Amino acid sequence: MPNGILVVTEYADERFRRSAYEVVSEGRRLANQLNTPLSAVVLGSDVLAAAAELKHYGADRVLVCDAPELRDFDSDRFTSILFDIVTTRQPRIVLFSASIRDKQLATRLAAKLDAGLAMECTGLALEGEKLIATRSMYGSKLIARVAIEGSPQIAVLRPNVFPAATVESAGDVERVEFKPADARVRLIEKKPSASKLDLTEADVVVSGGRGMGGPDFSVLERLAGLLGGAIGATRSAVDEGWRPHADQVGQTGKVVSPKLYVACGISGAVQHMAGMGLSGCIVAINTDPDAPIFRYADYGIIGSLFDLVPAITQEIERRREVK
Amino acid sequence: MNVVVLLKQVPDTESLIEINAAADGIKAENLKWIMNPYDELAVEEAIRIREKRASGKVTVLSFGPERATTAIRTALAMGADEGVLINDPALGKTDPMLTAKVLAAALKTLPFDLVVAGQRAVDDDSYSVPSAVAEYLGIPMIGMVVRQEINAGTIRCEQSLQDGTAVVEADLPALLTTQRGLNQPRYASLPNIMKAKKKPLETRNLAAIGLDAAQFGPGALKTRILSLAFPPQRKVCKMIPGETAEEKSARLVQALHEEAGVL
Ligand SMILES: Cc1cc2nc3c(=O)[nH]c(=O)nc-3n(C[C@H](O)[C@H](O)[C@H](O)COP(=O)(O)OP(=O)(O)OC[C@H]3O[C@@H](n4cnc5c(N)ncnc54)[C@H](O)[C@@H]3O)c2cc1C
């Protein structure tokens, strides 16, 4: 009889991703409702000490696979380790966070187990024994309630949507032995991006569109820097070569849900809204009073971003100095 | 070098999506259907691979209803060689895992050295089918590729990661998924659209790819849509008044602090 909840966390570059705390916290919430134990898994190299941190988010047990060959993500290796853990421990629910890497991992695990999977969930609920997921479809135009069939039920949570909450647990850390599978995809070289903060995990995203008029995004960078946020862009700005593809927000770019999204010189095409429509608060800055973006925004300012963004930055700085 | 492209037909991203009467699917009528944008990149890349070697063929494989042949024809007009549609009247609803099983079974009947798929379909946004296909076929998978190069039996790719990119290598056969930046898909020229009408496009049912339709009933679904709804309407946008940029900015920042609580 499957029992317990297992959450898979992502540890990279000597730290947990923020989403790791979110997924453990959501696991805790469900575990309380089902009155079942919560285990968190960490795969990596030199992770034993850091792993204990997950106890502060309510994990009853932290399962650690620690070996030098797990330093870099390898889809084959990680899938086979997780498959072994799941088949021996038989959890009823397995949770992941929807990073690029774990979307792949969760899917491969589901295929291997012939289990059900819901991707990019924005909400989870229990109906009796069954896990019901809420997720968006058709470029955020629709919200679906999805029943996850089979066992275990696998849900992959969209980052920045589920709250991370600290609760102490008397959990323990257990080292798990594993058989290292062959890696069929060989890593030749890693090229880290300049910014450490990923768009999908940022609390604040300041985005620029064609209204930027060129590759100089420094006014946006100053505001984003002040707020600890990340820079996003529309497809037009990316196609112009002003920003890298990794910055694109939208139906064919990243889907983000920051607390604050500042859209500068962006008209508000449906394909762009598909990537940011679920943000907490949307501010739009546009010279055109009829720009569609004002239909979706919470706050709108008519005017040039080149006047307004520096003025907003200054105003925030001024308020901080007063404090 | 034979390349198979996994292609899905999806509603045009501009379309108005309507929910059906049972609220468990969309109304398929009155929609304009297009090739999934990421699959356009896949078709383009496959054609380039074939052009470079001047040998082998590009097969476009889709699982879907009859109308999906339009998207396959578009791929043929871009330059793909053959199309295969898997369609079976016995099949009702599907989900990504079932789709992957069907595509994997179809791939077993086709010669391929490389499978190219989109990283996600913009209708179900499930990001799942390619990884599951690779798993079912037991071949390596490289996700979100922005550049690839094939050298005697191995493929080297640059792929997007969460914090940058990585260069990786795998032996063929392998599966890769596309990321924007990989290429600029070509348009089909009018003469090529005419030529595409004569290219082979075959429809096969489940039995033809060695599957038993009886095992693909509603009970086989691993995820079931219980209901669909429109997202909650946002409140009406508050336009910030003011004469100067400074004045407007002060009002905005105050509102973000005091009303929205996001600063
Ligand atoms: C299949 C498909 C997929 C797509 N996927 C995406 C996607 O993922 N993401 C995406 O973003 N787009 C996507 N698009 C493109 C989308 O349809 C729009 O073309 C695009 O979002 C428009 O970008 P924009 O708002 O930067 O440019 P525009 O629509 O040109 O808008 C520029 C805006 O800037 C304003 N402006 C000009 N100067 C200033 C100034 N000084 N200060 C303030 N405002 C100013 C103008 O009034 C205008 O509203 C996709 C399209 C298709 C067909």
Ligand SMILES: Nc1ncnc2c1ncn2[C@@H]1O[C@H](COP(=O)(O)O)[C@@H](O)[C@H]1O
């Ligand atoms: N029905 C299908 N037929 C062919 N390919 C598909 C189908 N569904 C998904 N795919 C492929 O898988 C990719 C990702 O789709 P998804 O997992 O549905 O987001 C698509 O870009 C296609 O390449």
